[in-house]
Amino acid sequence: MSVTLKYFGLLAEITHCNEEQMELTAYVNTLLGLKSAVEHRFPAFQKTAYSIALNQALCNDDLALKDDDEIAFLPPFAGG
Known part of the structure; x- marks a missing residue:
């Protein structure tokens, strides 16, 4: 199973990319597993x-x- 991961703000700086494809294993089949x-x-x-x-x-x-x-993956939002 293939999913698209998108990173914004500080999270994109940490990963050094804005977007990537990831092949998921049988063990990573929920958002919690992906987050881990x-x-x-x-x-x-x-x-x-x-x-x-x-x-x-x-x-x-x-x-x-x-x-x-x-x-x-979204950093905290600020509003005004």
Whole structure:
């Protein structure tokens, strides 16, 4: 199963990319599993506040992933 990961702001600086394709294993089939895999790959994520959007909607970590999903890692928002 292949998904698209998008990184914004500080998170893009940590990963040194804005977007990448990732092949998921049978063990990484939920947002929580993906979050854990990304934090293992980029330990600085563990010290950074961020939200996750699945197919352009903010969501909880327990959602199942499907082929061709788009997951965005979003830094904290500021408003005014």
